[in-house]
Amino acid sequence: MKKRLRVSRVLLYVVLTAISIMFLLPFFYALYTSFLPLQYVDRIVSFDKFTINNYITLFTKFNVGRWYWNTFIMTLITVAGNVILDTMAGYALAKFRFRGRNIIFIIVLASMMVPFQLIITPMYIMIAKINWHNTIAGLTIPFLYSPIYIFMSRQFFITIPREIEEAATIDGLSKAKTFFKIILPISGSVIASIIILNFTTTWNAYLVPSTFVTDRDKFVLVVGLRTVNDMHFARPNLVMAGVVLTTLPVLLLFLRFQKHFVQGIATTGLKV
Amino acid sequence: MGQTVKTLARSRRSEEITAYLFLLPVTVLWFVWFLIPTAYSMFISLYKYSFVAVSQNHFVGLDNYIRALTDPAFYKALRNTLFLTFVAVPAQSLIAFVLAMALNLKIKFRDIFRTIYYVPYVVSTIAVTTVFMYLFVKGSPLNKFLSLLGFDNVTWYVDFKLALPFITIVYVWQQIGFYIVIFLSGLQTVPNELYESSEVDGANPFQKTIYITVPMLKPVIFMVLAYGMIHALQIFDQVAAVAQNQPLGSPAGATSTLVSFFYVQSFKNWEMGYGSAIAVIIFLIIFIFTMIQKKLMGSEE
Amino acid sequence: MKNYLKKLCLFVAAFFVFVTLFAGCSGTKTQTDSSGEVKKSDTQEQKEQVKEVVYKLGYFSNQYDSTYQKAIEGIEKAVPGVKMELVFYPTDKDYWDNLPAHIAAGTAPDLAAMTNEKHMDFISNGLILPIDESLVDLSALYPKAVDAWKYEGKLYGIPLTAQPEAFIINMDMWKEAGLTDLPETLEDVREAARVLTKGDVKGLCINNHEFHLTQYALAFGGGWGYGETIDTPENARALQFLIDMYREGLAVTPKEVGLGWDGEVFAKGLCAMTTGGTWYVATLAEMAPDMNYKMIPLPKGDTYGSTLHSIAIVVLKTAKDPEIASKIAAYLVRDEAQEVAMKDAGAPPSSVVMSESYFENNPTVKDLKPVLDYAQPFAYPKEGQKFTEALIKEFDEAIYTKDSTKSGADIVKNVQALFK
Structure with missing residues (x-):
């Protein structure tokens, strides 16, 4: 019995590692290419050909530091807005009884079904009218909420046992207080997933920042890094160094917040 | 008695008000930054409309809709999109579920494994498509291997039959990480007691998954399937990345999807009226599919 | 409780008033914007008072940074009352896909650097304005390059480069x-x-x-x-x-x-x-x-x-004053700018004199010189x-x-x- 268990454990690790290698291929490719001079791109070369010049170029010839900062601010504001507003709305849809609840839920779903490219031009015209183009406000305010995370938090809050809220009501807490004082603290896993997912998409966003911003100093990282290619010139090595620079912060964030995916949080709630 | 009814009614009303207050900020933002631009776009779908040549815009009624529905290219895009959706959604949901279950076990290096499995969702589509293009180019090791299984040794993304499966593979591969995160956080809501009591009953891991995890995760599974479908029906980024400098949907429309078709009309040909009509049709298609799915899954509360 | 409700109603009402006002204001703003005379912010109006108007030039590809930086140097002297700024678009795709939206929103630059490959849609939709040839001196430029920017007898851009294939x-x-x-x-x-x-x-x-x-x-x-x-x-x-x-x-x-x-x-x-x-x-x-x-x-x-591929400065519909913009365009393609384009971006100049020296001094490309004599516009449809x-x-x-x-x-x- 024990032996069989050990064998299956080993097998699990083998499979997990194999998949890991597969999943890491593009990142390895990016990492590898980012250390090559242009002439060796797509060739297998020995380590002595490696150079960190691509990174040096990005930080000296391009405004990468500045772009990092812009991206960071944009992402921070957006994620903060989403975490607060989306969970509030999701909780209301999951746990409150009020007129129009179903309709609102369907509207939330429907809002995800409109191709974003449809509204970006009218949106830009609105942004331009109030002089928000080239500003951080234009990049963040319209995106402080997103239907997917409202949907997501609703689906999670539904699974929270009613007993928890009932206990809170008996203790004399209002509905709003119950949410902020009781529910949010035990919803680490939902909040962590909103932070992780929203951070990733905002950090990597291209369409909106490239349309709303035409000032080089206000570019975000992803947009700025596209400029390493010239009109008639592709520089995969610089592009891939950019990919590495863009990817790493997100992975660090993930590493930090995935810790919230631990069993038992909702259960502790149940025991209250 | 009367007093209790009153208190109940009052608490009902306070609940309602709190609900509206909770929804207010989102509603405000939604109204300004979603409804206005969307309504505007729907409105111009009835016009021959271009943002750039405003003087030539004029009302055409349903002409744009009729034009879309009689355009063979639209149906090709629809067929491609449906193929992709019906392959990608089950595949990504199932794979993500299995991997999330594995990553939820108490294993060594769990943090590292989880992070690695999230990498495909983070790495930019450029890097991902570049690598996949090398993997599926004519004469690549992978292609040679696949030719043993009866596949043609051709460059997948310039082949009319294989270009769409190629995009599907890239899409699924990139999206898995997203759903792993959702499943992982969903799994935390399953109370341990349930597993413990089932162990007492002598259930094996497979039975535990089927009889405890899946029913408990029903709301999350509904979301993964619903959002997965909504998202897949709007696939665009991978199509654009694979097209590179070529027209969207290359080769010759083999990878054209609903949104790429709409994008071409609106942003390349500058026919915003026509493009908007297509987008409205896309919306209706997705809406119908989602409602059917909602019915099929039943009430999840 | 009732109080609570009242407050909420007030809040909602106030919000809608705010939104309506907002919409109203922006509505009037569009009109002034699309007429192209008055341009947004106060700072700019102040600048107009001191008779200095900012004209913007849009372009992409950082290979050409130095070219356009050189090109706008000294514009205050050449076209009195004008200051220039550069607007950089990250990629060619963004340039071609976003410029129309920026023109529609009134935020596009006044002038743009463009190649004669994708300009037909812009011309046929009136996004590029024809340049009055009597205002500008084109004698120094290769006639073929100038022709590459003509459509139905009108000139739509002043060429900076003349590229043989x-x-x-x-x-x-x-x-x-x-x-x-x-x-x-x-x-x-x-x-x-x-x-x-x-x-x-x-x-x-x-x-x-x-x-x-x-x-x-x-x-x-x-x-x-x-x-x-x-x-x-x-x-x-x-x-x-x-x-x-x-x-x-x-x-x-x-x-x-x-x-x-x-x-x-x-x-x-x-x-x-x-x-x-x-x-x-x-x-x-x-x-x-x-x-x-x-x-x-x-x-x-x-x-x-062979085609004659050419980058030119065009006057966009958003230009504050098309006549002044035309003069600016002519100034921007002067020999000094072409020289930088030649050196930093390897682009063959459109000026006859500069072109001669370009082909003489670059042995790799010298065989291409005769091509310019038979090179033609791309002549894509509208x-x-x-x-x-x-x-x-x-x-x-x-x-x-x-x-x-x-x-x-x-x-x-x-x-x-x-x-x-």
């Missing part, structure tokens, strides 16, 4: 295959390709992109004639030549080897010959520093043909995007479909049908 040969492969004389006709190219093709290395790279297809069309005496002459035997023969090369296994497209453009295919040694331009010099210097190559005019089909999309779709079907019987004649017939 080139045929590039990998001389290492050429010699290794035992070939000596350079090809004079496209038939020679075919013969050479048969010798040069070895396994995965093909004789010719055909980038299935409108730019490259157009070169061959012109070399067979064809051309698109702004949509009038798509369905001609000359164009059909040109496309048939390429299709035959491909079907015979002598040619490769960049995409099927997973690369973005012909220059990469060539630099990686996956083809021996390709069509291109002077931008190859910089590319190859970095990507394949050891390669010996030669740039010659595209060999003859039925005649000699709906340029639609045309290129249709053309490439048809061409891709012909080359990528297994056992396709689609001929060059079919392609031009089908494409022409869209432009009747």
